[in-house]
Amino acid sequence: MSFASVNNTIYAARKLVYYLKGELKTVNSQTAQTTTNADESAIRAFLYQMIDAWNRGSGEGFAAPFSKTADFLTFEGTHLKGRKEIAAFHQQAFDTVIKGTCLEGEVNFVRFVNSQLALMYVVIRVILPGQTETSPSRDSLPLYVVTKCDEGWQIEGLLNTRKLTLERQFFLDDFDSLSTEAQRQVTDLVAGLKASGVITPTQIDAK
Secondary structure, three states: OOHHHHHHHHHHHHHHHHHHHHHHHHHHHHHHHHOOHHHHHHHHHHHHHHHHHHHHOOHHHHHOOEEEEEEEEOOOOOEEEOHHHHHHHHHHHHHOOOOOOEEEEEEEEEEEEEOOEEEEEEEEEEEOOOOOOOOHHHOEOOEEEEEEEOOEEEEEEEEOOEOOOHHHHHHHHHHHHOOHHHHHHHHHHHHHHHHHOOOOHHHHHHO
C-alpha cells in the first residue's frame, strides 16, 4: 500500500470516528429530549408502591410494578422469575418469616440510559416487629432495571444487596471458621443474652 493510500485510509477512518461521535451526541440529545419529569416520577413511584405493599403484607401489590418476565435476585441469592413468582415468594415471606416488619426508604438516583431504559438505585431500611427503630443489619441497596413498553414503565430486573460493613464481614468470617459446635455455642449465648434483656436486637444490629 502506498503512503498516499495509507493517508487516505487514516483520513477516512477519522471522518468515520467524527461522524459516529456526532451521531452519539445526537442520540444523547434525543434521549434527554424524550425523557421527562413525568417519566422519572413514574419510576420513583415504584419504590413507594412496593414499600406500601410490603407494609400491608401484600405479595401481589409488591410484585405489581414488575413485568411478567422480570428477574428478581434476592439478597441471599434466590432468583425469582416473573411477576407471579415474585408475588408468591413474597406473600409466603409476609405470612411467615418477615410478618409484621415494616420498610422505609428513598431513591438515591434515577439515571436514563436511553428513552426506554433506566436504572434506579435506592436504600431500604427495615423495622422489625416490636421495634421502633430500623435495624442496620437489614439495610439494603437495591438496583432496579426499568424499561418502557406500550403500557408504560415497568421493572424488568432488581438486584437486592445487603449493606455490609467490613467489621461485620470479618465477624461473619470468624464465625464461619468455627466448628459446628462452637457456632451453636455462640448462637445460644446470643439467644441467652437477648432473653435476659442484657442486649436488645437493636444493640446486636449496631455491632
